[in-house]
Amino acid sequence: MEADFDVGQRLRGVREMHSLSQRELAKRAGVTNGTISLIEQNRVSPSIGSLRKVLQGIPMALSDFFALDAVPRQKVFFAAEELLEIAGAGGISYQQVGRDLGERxxxxxxxxxxxxxxxxKTLLRHESEEGGVVIRGQLEITVGDQRRLLGPGDAYYFDSRLPHRFRNPGDEECEVVSACTPPSF
Amino acid sequence: MEADFDVGQRLRGVREMHSLSQRELAKRAGVTNGTISLIEQNRVSPSIGSLRKVLQGIPMALSDFFALDAVPRQKVFFAAEELLEIAGAGGISYQQVGRDLGERxxxxxxxxxxxxxxxxKTLLRHESEEGGVVIRGQLEITVGDQRRLLGPGDAYYFDSRLPHRFRNPGDEECEVVSACTPPSF
DNA sequence: TTCTATTGTTTAATATTTTAAACGATTAAT
DNA sequence: ATTAATCGTTTAAAATATTAAACAATAGAA
Incomplete structure (x- = not known):
């Protein structure tokens, strides 16, 4: 179960995150400040109706409110050296943010x-979408029957089911940050 | 928002899915059958406490009960100048890859x-995940109770439901490429 | 039919939440 | 020090939720 789900503590946290006073939130929500005070102290167990009103003043969905305790604490920051090196064929290096792909x-x-x-040449990936931004150098991207040479600041986005290919035609190393959802390998 | 979330209808549905009578569920949950009847007819707005007790009899987590909402040939290439500038407060610039966010x-x-x-200060977003890589400069990121100063090549990744904040404490402009799924604004 | 068991609903009494207003504490300005 | 404003807390009264028990309807078995 959600062992120590503490409605009061959670509401207080959410309210303070948004820099709202009890009175300010009460006004937006259409309840009295006393109600919020009592809820935050767990001196009452609010009705769904009033809790919903309160959260509307934030605003925040009930589902998000109750999902807060489901958020696992995982590693957030990654030093450059900590990025996971992924098998990169012929002169291509992939450094992945986070190791535990299954979770993300x-x-x-x-x-x-x-x-x-x-x-x-080409590769087909699973059903997913991907995109990225070129940081440095030049990258020629082929997607389906479209081809384009991108430079610093340029970007791309496509459905991964389309056959695609990346190539650095220049003399300089090319640097890109890309994202893909859901993870494809 | 969860516009017309109907607690009664939802509870009745869940209960029937599990082939439980009102009395059977009431016994498991430690409430009376009348309570369940009234809730299902929306003649009362149950307290969090009693709704939790009822759901424990199923069993089902509150977060699951309230979680209804689901999370899903176009332009591929974008010149740097084509990136969509998004309203950036005080010295922060966001350039988005692609304009039609709804599709992506x-x-x-x-x-x-x-x-x-x-x-x-902080902001809570909807249920989503986000991450990014610092390209240039320095960025101080606060996520929940964790804080870290990231430099070029460093990265981050977290669940967007956690309160978070980004700050450039340095004298140099900071450049980041980030990704978020599903889109949050 | 008649009995028994089960279903969901209703109602008066009880328990709890919510309100409205007052309270004390803190901060900032004069 | 003294206002004035704002903060979170508290309390008696009002509003609402919950209980316990009775009610009505259905279904199956004797």
Missing amino acids: ALQILHERYAPRSDTG | ALQILHERYAPRSDTG
């Missing part, structure tokens, strides 16, 4: 393409 | 933080 909805990669490197 | 499962941003810029 998003795969974020810091990619580096050596001069003349190429991901190969 | 992924929001990718090229962000620039002016020296001393700050996203503000």
Whole structure:
């Protein structure tokens, strides 16, 4: 069960996160400040109706409110050296943010393409979407029958089911940050 | 928001899915059958305490009970100038890859933080996950009770339901590429 | 039919939440 | 020090939820 789900503590936390006083929130929610005080002290167990009114003043959905305790505490920060190096063929380096891919909805990669490197003809991925931004150097991307040369600041986004290919045609290393959902490998 | 969330109808549905009579569920939950009848008819707005007791008899978590809402040839290439500038408060610039957010499962941003810029105290987002890589400069990130100063090549990843804040404490502009799924604004 | 068991509903009494207003504490300005 | 404003807390009264018990309807068995 949600062992120590503490409605009062959670409401107080949420309210304070939004820099609202009890009175301010009460006014927005259409309840009295006393109600909020009592709820936050767990001196009452609010009705669904009044809790919903209170959360509307934030605003926050009931589902999000009750899902807060389901948020696991996981590793958030990753030093550059901590990024997971993924098998990169011929001059291509993929550094992944986070190791435990199974848990995550998003795969974020810091990619580096050596001069003349190429991901190969084509590859089909699972059903997913991906995109990225070119940071440095040049990258030629082919998606379906479209081809384009991108430079720093340029970006792409496509459905991964389309055949695609990445190539660095220049003499300089190319650097890209990309994201894919759901993770594809 | 959960516009017309109907507690009674939802409870009745859940109960019937589990082939429980009102009395049977009441016994397991430690409430009276009348209570369940009144709730299912929406003649009362149950307290969190009693609704939790009722759901324990199923059993079902409150977060699951309230969680109804679901989470899902177009333009592929975007020149740097084509990226959509999103309202960035005080010295913060967001450039979004692609304009039609509704269609996409992924929001990718090229962000620039002016020296001393700050996203503000904290904000809670909807249920989603986000992460990014710092390209240039320094960025101080606070997530829940964790804080860290990230430099070029460093990265982050977290559940967006946690309160978070981004700040550029340095004298140099900070550049970040981030991704979020599903899009949050 | 008649009995028994089960179903969901209703109602008066009880328990709890919610309100409205007052209270004391804190901060900032004069 | 003294206002004035704002904060969170408290309390008696009002509003609402919950209980316990009775009610009505259905279904199956004797």
